[in-house]
Amino acid sequence: MLTPDEVKARAKALMPGLTEDLKDLVSHASCSFPGFPEEPVHEMRRAAIDVLERHGADVHELDLGEGKPAIYGEMAGPEGAPTVLLYAHYDVQPAPVEAGWDTDPWTAEIKDGRLYGRGAADDKSGVIIHAGTLGVFEGELPVNLRILIEGEEETVSHIGPFVDANPEMFKADTYVIADMGNPAAGVPAVTTTLRGNVIVIVKVKSLEHPAHSGLFGGAAPDALLALIKILGSLHDEAGDTVVPGLAKFEWNGTEMDPDAFRVAAGMVDGAELIGSGTVGARLWSRPMASVIGIDAPSVKDAANVVLPEAAAKISMRIPPGADSENEVGLLIEHLKKAAPWGVHVEVERVRVGYPFSARMDGPAVKAALAAMQAAYDTESGFMGSGGSIPLVARLQGISPDAEVILWGAEDVAEAKIHASNESVDLSEIEKMIVAQALTLQTLGQES
Ligand SMILES: [Zn+2]
Numbered sequence: 001m002l003t004p005d006e007v008k009a010r011a012k013a014l015m016p017g018l019t020e021d022l023k024d025l026v027s028h029a030s031c032s033f034p035g036f037p038e039e040p041v042h043e044m045r046r047a048a049i050d051v052l053e054r055h056g057a058d059v060h061e062l063d064l065g066e067g068k069p070a071i072y073g074e075m076a077g078p079e080g081a082p083t084v085l086l087y088a089h090y091d092v093q094p095a096p097v098e099a100g101w102d103t104d105p106w107t108a109e110i111k112d113g114r115l116y117g118r119g120a121a122d123d124k125s126g127v128i129i130h131a132g133t134l135g136v137f138e139g140e141l142p143v144n145l146r147i148l149i150e151g152e153e154e155t156v157s158h159i160g161p162f163v164d165a166n167p168e169m170f171k172a173d174t175y176v177i178a179d180m181g182n183p184a185a186g187v188p189a190v191t192t193t194l195r196g197n198v199i200v201i202v203k204v205k206s207l208e209h210p211a212h213s214g215l216f217g218g219a220a221p222d223a224l225l226a227l228i229k230i231l232g233s234l235h236d237e238a239g240d241t242v243v244p245g246l247a248k249f250e251w252n253g254t255e256m257d258p259d260a261f262r263v264a265a266g267m268v269d270g271a272e273l274i275g276s277g278t279v280g281a282r283l284w285s286r287p288m289a290s291v292i293g294i295d296a297p298s299v300k301d302a303a304n305v306v307l308p309e310a311a312a313k314i315s316m317r318i319p320p321g322a323d324s325e326n327e328v329g330l331l332i333e334h335l336k337k338a339a340p341w342g343v344h345v346e347v348e349r350v351r352v353g354y355p356f357s358a359r360m361d362g363p364a365v366k367a368a369l370a371a372m373q374a375a376y377d378t379e380s381g382f383m384g385s386g387g388s389i390p391l392v393a394r395l396q397g398i399s400p401d402a403e404v405i406l407w408g409a410e411d412v413a414e415a416k417i418h419a420s421n422e423s424v425d426l427s428e429i430e431k432m433i434v435a436q437a438l439t440l441q442t443l444g445q446e447s
Pocket of ligand 1: 089122123153179
């Protein structure tokens with residue numbers, strides 16, 4: 001049994017090496033989106049396996065039958081000890097340079113204690129935290145460990161059906177999901193709720209071919225205009241999502257300061273928060289539909305025609321307590337009803353991810369809170385997250401009595417995950433290694 005000071009000393013000693021490892025992981029452009037180069041994704045997976053193995057993990061590539069393989073491993077602890085599954089993902093969002101990066105997204109740079117690069121926080125920091133946690137124990141694990149590092153969290157994932165088909169591999173007493181973050185660096189909090197996420201593509205067709213806008217415009221229905229009307233029907237004047245029947249709830253957890261939120265979101269001068277209610281309610285307990293992409297001619301290529309076809313991708317966040325299958329049905333029905341002028345509308349389901357609400361009274365969450373307090377030398381709280389991790393609800397499904405700990409080094413205030421200039425505070429990684437190691441030790445002790 002290591003004392004908290006011993007755990008801290010070991011984590012500190014591991015950090016220089018882990019920082020180099022994270023720099024290397026960032027250099028692999030592991031975007032798993034369809035159409036992106038696949039080789040960097042495979043290189044990233046091999047690099048992650050290497051980092052984990054060098055820190056004592058016994059892991060291998062896990063072929064899911066479809067899509068990018070995951071990383072999986074099982075490591076035995078003391079006889080009779082509980083089983084803990086550590087989760088992270090090795091794929092990342094794209095990092096288009098035109099989104100305004102100050103540095104090359106695939107070349108890690110350290111400034112004021114933060115390491116910049118795509119995936120530095122989301123979620124290559126999770127891989128590093130798990131490696132560091134193993135490193136702290138130097139081969140003497142206090143619990144039975146399972147590791148799952150997914151390669152398609154940010155895109156169409158194939159892990160869910162694989163988990164359903166092979167539940168024995170993924171059962172655990174406690175799941176530790178290192179793909180979250182504190183409200184700000186140095187301010188510890190365990191995440192207790194996640195929004196679900198449903199994604200659909202709406203396609204509009206109004207004509208068999210483009211028509212000259214001088215000869216036909218004014219009477220022939222324009223597909224892009226129809227699409228704009230459909231998309232415009234999703235929100236009211238305030239910006240609340242108004243698809244009829246969607247579930248919404250009250251928010252009773254930690255609140256988020258509106259001014260801090262403005263800064264973190266990068267809102268321009270004079271821009272207003274959209275929606276109604278407290279910031280916490282808007283982010284964590286209500287549905288929110290966003291248009292995340294549109295297929296239409298670019299401004300540069302625009303010809304003077306009535307457009308025959310247009311499409312948009314809609315991502316809708318679903319609050320905990322809502323049924324995603326039901327909500328995606330309501331969204332599709334609403335989109336079809338909103339179509340003007342008899343244009344043809346097709347809606348394709350891309351993803352149906354479930355929201356999640358953690359049990360907060362179990363021994364693992366208590367151990368996690370105490371461990372965070374020891375790691376950060378300050379009291380730890382609970383927070384919601386507007387993000388979604390579809391797999392979490394599935395894991396809870398195969399181990400209904402298991403507790404789920406959601407945390408990580410992706411601080412909300414500065415990490416800018418999914419955006420340009422993503423970064424991670426290296427001291428957050430160190431503290432999260434301490435928190436995870438202490439949690440595992442407590443869980444091992446209690447068995
Ligand atoms: Zn993530």
